[in-house]
Amino acid sequence: MTIPVPDTGRYAATIGFFDGVHLGHVHLLESLKSIASERGLKSMAITFPEHPRQILQSDYRPRLLSTPQDKMQMLEHTGIDYCFPLHFTTDLAALDARTFMTDFLQNKLGVRTLLVGHDHHFGHDTSLTVQDYRRIGDEIGMEVIPADAYLYEGTPVSSSRIRRELVAGNVKAANDMLGYRYTISGTVIHGMQNGRKMGFPTANLGPYCEFMQIPADGVYSALATVDGEVWPAMLNIGFRPTFEGKARTIEAHLLGFERDIYFHELKLEFVDFLRPEHRFSSPQELAAQLEADRNQVRQTVKLQ
Numbered sequence: 001m002t003i004p005v006p007d008t009g010r011y012a013a014t015i016g017f018f019d020g021v022h023l024g025h026v027h028l029l030e031s032l033k034s035i036a037s038e039r040g041l042k043s044m045a046i047t048f049p050e051h052p053r054q055i056l057q058s059d060y061r062p063r064l065l066s067t068p069q070d071k072m073q074m075l076e077h078t079g080i081d082y083c084f085p086l087h088f089t090t091d092l093a094a095l096d097a098r099t100f101m102t103d104f105l106q107n108k109l110g111v112r113t114l115l116v117g118h119d120h121h122f123g124h125d126t127s128l129t130v131q132d133y134r135r136i137g138d139e140i141g142m143e144v145i146p147a148d149a150y151l152y153e154g155t156p157v158s159s160s161r162i163r164r165e166l167v168a169g170n171v172k173a174a175n176d177m178l179g180y181r182y183t184i185s186g187t188v189i190h191g192m193q194n195g196r197k198m199g200f201p202t203a204n205l206g207p208y209c210e211f212m213q214i215p216a217d218g219v220y221s222a223l224a225t226v227d228g229e230v231w232p233a234m235l236n237i238g239f240r241p242t243f244e245g246k247a248r249t250i251e252a253h254l255l256g257f258e259r260d261i262y263f264h265e266l267k268l269e270f271v272d273f274l275r276p277e278h279r280f281s282s283p284q285e286l287a288a289q290l291e292a293d294r295n296q297v298r299q300t301v302k303l304q
Contacts, residue, residue: 011082012036012113013044013105014147016120017051017159020065021074023179024157027150029078032115035145039113042081046109047071051211052088063213065159065182084109097123098136106142113143119158152177169216171270181223181269184212184250188226188261200290202236202251203266214250219274221297224254225267231257232301234293235268238277253290255297271301 012035018025029045036043049072051062066074075083086092092100100123105111114137116130130146137144149156157177165174166182175181189206203224217238224233231254239248252268274293280286 010041010112011044011110012039012041012115013046013084013109013111014115014117015046015122016117018045018047018071018075019051019159020162020178021071021078022065022157022159022162022177023152024150024177026078026179028115028117028147029075029080031147033080035113035115036081041112044082044084044109044111045075045078045080046084046086046105047075048088049085050088052093056090056093062211063163064211065162065178065213067212094124096125097128097133098140099123101133101136101142102140106140111142113145115145115147117147118149118156163213166213166215169218169273169276171215171220172272174215175270181271182215183267183269184214185265185267186250188264188266190262200234200253200287200294202253203261205250205252205266205268214248215270216273216276217248218276219293221271221274221301222252223269223271223301223303224252224257225269226254226257226261226264230303231255232297232303233268234274234290234297235270236277240277253294255294 012032014028014032016025016028029043032045033043035041049068051060051064053060054062072083072085086104095103101114105114114133116133121128130144134144134146136142151157152173155161162174162177162182165171165177171182184205186205186207188203190204203226215237218236220235220237222233222235224231224235233252233254235250235252237248237250250268252266274296280289
């Protein structure tokens with residue numbers, strides 16, 4: 001297996017999937033930059049463009065916090081010297097930790113110091129601990145440093161923990177751990193026009209990254225960006241039970257917005273969860289609730 005070699009030099013590196021590039025990742029990368037500076041090394045983040053389980057399990061469908069493109073951009077914005085995309089393969093998965101550390105990290109990438117995340121494993125033997133990696137490092141001449149965890153409310157921040165909060169609709173907690181508002185994007189498509197008939201025209205989000213984690217069904221306050229402009233929005237995820245909906249939809253009512261934006265790109269940033277989705281006895285009852293929801297968005301969503 002051949003991989004391109006980065007600019008010649010000596011590196012302090014860390015490895016991870018870095019889904020979402022959340023505050024735990026930022027904490028790790030800040031530590032990496034400090035370690036690299038202290039040792040006169042360049043900093044390198046090694047990440048996988050594809051989820052490793054997708055390679056090992058063809059039917060696995062991850063639920064991601066960021067698209068691969070957004071992840072690489074966020075990593076670059078952390079100020080590390082080099083972001084190296086390592087494509088995960090079955091050959092790579094079969095390597096033991098010593099071979100990976102020696103052949104890839106040390107010999108091909110010039111890694112002299114390796115910072116290991118508190119919950120990260122590499123090599124086919126996932127039972128190895130950071131102490132095992134340190135022992136191997138001592139034997140091959142690579143410094144291995146364990147990283148401390150970044151805590152939120154006393155518990156380590158992780159991508160899986162953030163996903164659980166999103167599934168529960170707790171977008172404020174998810175945003176706190178991400179360090180930014182959770183965001184999904186897609187193309188505006190034609191919908192059933194039910195909202196327009198009630199005085200709440202919505203932009204229906206079409207194809208979005210199929211692997212993105214969608215928060216719980218319900219109504220949210222949000223910020224919507226279209227054509228470079230940001231608008232407060234009332235966002236609904238669900239099956240529209242009042243209208244006997246059969247498919248899950250994501251639709252946003254942009255407050256004060258009236259233009260035709262079909263087939264334009266729409267970015268939605270989640271601000272807060274307002275209420276669960278449920279069936280109303282009539283469109284009129286739903287419209288009254290939507291008016292209350294819209295007023296709540298007006299009061300809570302502030303444009304920066």
